[in-house]
Amino acid sequence: MKVKILDTTLRDGEQTPGVSLTPYEKLEIAKKIDELGVDIIEAGSAITSKGEREAIKMIVKENLNAEICSFVRALKVDIDAALECEVDSVHLVVPSSPIHIKYKLKKSEDEVLKTATDAVEYAKDHGLIVELSAEDATRAKEEFLIELFNRGKEAGADRCCICDTVGVLTPQKAERLFKNISEKVDLPIAVHCHNDFGMATANTCSAIFAGAVEAHVTVNGIGERAGNAALEEVVTALKFLYNIDTNVKLEKLYEVSRFVAKMMKLPVPFNKAIVGDNAFAHEAGIHVDGLIKNTETYEPIKPEMVGNRRRIILGKHSGRKALKYKLDLMNIEVSEEELNKIYEKIKELGDLGKYISDTDLLAIVREVKGSGIEEKIKLDELTVVSGNKITPIASVRLHYRGENRHLIETAYGVGPVDAAINAVRKAISGVADIKLEEYSVKSIGSGTDAIVEVKVKLRRGSEVVEVVKSDADIIKASVNAVMEGINLLLL
Numbered sequence: 210m211k212v213k214i215l216d217t218t219l220r221d222g223e224q225t226p227g228v229s230l231t232p233y234e235k236l237e238i239a240k241k242i243d244e245l246g247v248d249i250i251e252a253g254s255a256i257t258s259k260g261e262r263e264a265i266k267m268i269v270k271e272n273l274n275a276e277i278c279s280f281v282r283a284l285k286v287d288i289d290a291a292l293e294c295e296v297d298s299v300h301l302v303v304p305s306s307p308i309h310i311k312y313k314l315k316k317s318e319d320e321v322l323k324t325a326t327d328a329v330e331y332a333k334d335h336g337l338i339v340e341l342s343a344e345d346a347t348r349a350k351e352e353f354l355i356e357l358f359n360r361g362k363e364a365g366a367d368r369c370c371i372c373d374t375v376g377v378l379t380p381q382k383a384e385r386l387f388k389n390i391s392e393k394v395d396l397p398i399a400v401h402c403h404n405d406f407g408m409a410t411a412n413t414c415s416a417i418f419a420g421a422v423e424a425h426v427t428v429n430g431i432g433e434r435a436g437n438a439a440l441e442e443v444v445t446a447l448k449f450l451y452n453i454d455t456n457v458k459l460e461k462l463y464e465v466s467r468f469v470a471k472m473m474k475l476p477v478p479f480n481k482a483i484v485g486d487n488a489f490a491h492e493a494g495i496h497v498d499g500l501i502k503n504t505e506t507y508e509p510i511k512p513e514m515v516g517n518r519r520r521i522i523l524g525k526h527s528g529r530k531a532l533k534y535k536l537d538l539m540n541i542e543v544s545e546e547e548l549n550k551i552y553e554k555i556k557e558l559g560d561l562g563k564y565i566s567d568t569d570l571l572a573i574v575r576e577v578k579g580s581g582i583e584e585k586i587k588l589d590e591l592t593v594v595s596g597n598k599i600t601p602i603a604s605v606r607l608h609y610r611g612e613n614r615h616l617i618e619t620a621y622g623v624g625p626v627d628a629a630i631n632a633v634r635k636a637i638s639g640v641a642d643i644k645l646e647e648y649s650v651k652s653i654g655s656g657t658d659a660i661v662e663v664k665v666k667l668r669r670g671s672e673v674v675e676v677v678k679s680d681a682d683i684i685k686a687s688v689n690a691v692m693e694g695i696n697l698l699l700l
């Protein structure tokens with residue numbers, strides 16, 4: 210049997226402090242998450258605001274494959290708001306620990322049980338699927354949870370959920386708790402874990418192993434405080450470590466991760482499991498040598514399985530085999546002597562604490578080989594006009610040395626950098642199909658005259674290059690980075 214995935218990126222994920230989405234953004238994310246193959250999308254909490262209801266209504270109207278769910282408190286007003294949005298189901302949350310019952314709700318346990326069953330009955334009477342969720346269940350009394358779920362079942366609840374609201378579960382406690390509850394409650398059980406101690410994925414997997422049949426997750430593990438169990442981690446750990454399947458299309462994980470990161474303006478950490486850019490990146494010479502011989506030596510799964518890719522990074526820890534491999538990928542031929550010289554330079558730069566980008570490597574190769582490799586396209590002229598009464602516009606003149614002709618183009622953009630890069634992309638469009646996949650900028654130092662570091666990722670077919678360029682002028686740094694990347698891809 211496949212484990213169900215409830216994706217709560219649009220509810221608990223959007224509760225990430227500082228994040229809020231427009232209805233249109235929520236709809237776009239819901240469509241992407243649906244394509245991924247999740248079973249249930251918790252699209253939001255209908256009571257939250259007018260915009261939230263508009264978003265949930267738009268998502269419902271899209272007729273996605275997934276069941277569309279709204280978070281509700283055990284309150285008629287919340288359920289009515291969910292009904293107004295015409296969702297399929299409600300995630301009906303009831304505080305269950307003594308601390309929540311006494312201090313937050315200021316009620317007795319009996320009052321909470323009555324409120325919960327009344328709410329379940331009300332939702333069922335109005336045709337909703339009901340997932341009855343115990344908030345802070347991992348600090349609740351087990352007898353209370355069993356009573357809550359069994360009364361909920363009598364009132365018509367379709368499934369129940371144990372929430373580790375403040376992330377205090379351990380895999381051992383999860384195994385015992387979920388086994389115990391599933392023996393005493395005749396409802397499908399879901400698990401909802403938070404990551405306060407970095408245990409959310411492990412706890413979710415343990416709960417599933419012990420009988421839970423549905424996992425609540427968010428893309429990139431975003432959510433309240435330290436976040437929720439990460440979708441990409443849970444589904445891949447279940448598949449590759451527990452041999453348990455879900456309906457999630459694993460090869461789409463990286464793409465969806467980046468889409469959500471962009472929409473939520475929450476960058477994915479480099480070392481994020483599965484979808485981080487370093488998840489399949491290797492610098493250490495011994496590792497790269499092993500990988501060249503057999504990728505299983507240092508990769509538990511192939512990066513393509515999750516839509517990610519392998520990156521070989523050169524630096525202080527590189528070996529000669531890594532260098533040769535990287536040069537082969539870049540179609541650069543070198544003699545044994547040249548290889549050794551390039552290798553020594555890389556070690557020197559590494560000792561100075563420098564990261565060796567693809568363009569740094571190219572510069573070293575040029576230096577070692579003399580004029581052996583030259584730029585195919587050179588920037589001759591760049592003009593950018595921007596202001597408060599003009600749509601930013603840029604013009605470029607490039608010298609295509611390969612055919613000794615000039616490429617001249619103009620383009621608009623949302624800002625001067627966008628306009629300049631659009632003009633370069635337009636100018637080279639007749640030469641090669643090169644896509645700008647990522648662009649990021651960071652300031653080194655403070656002040657309006659600070660140096661900015663621009664990082665771009667460009668793709669031509671299956672070839673990808675990353676270039677980092679710095680300058681005090683953000684437009685120059687951006688265009689130089691794109692030009693260097695284009696030249697690398699035209700080698």
Ligand SMILES: CC(=O)SCCNC(=O)CCNC(=O)[C@H](O)C(C)(C)COP(=O)(O)OP(=O)(O)OC[C@H]1O[C@@H](n2cnc3c(N)ncnc32)[C@H](O)[C@@H]1OP(=O)(O)O
Nearest residue numbers: 221254256257258281282283284302303304313314344374
């Ligand atoms: C663990 C979680 O992630 S829980 C989900 C958290 N999500 C959200 O909070 C969604 C966004 N929230 C909001 O927009 C607002 O808080 C609203 C619209 C839900 C409520 O706003 P307000 O009416 O101003 O209430 P406020 O947020 O100040 O207080 C929450 C109230 O809900 C009560 N409450 C909290 N959880 C529940 C519950 N599951 N069932 C019933 N009542 C609850 C609290 O006791 C408090 O009631 P009180 O005013 O009688 O003390």
Ligand SMILES: CC(=O)C(=O)O
Nearest residue numbers: 221302344345372374
């Ligand atoms: C319901 C929920 O989001 C929690 O208890 O963490």
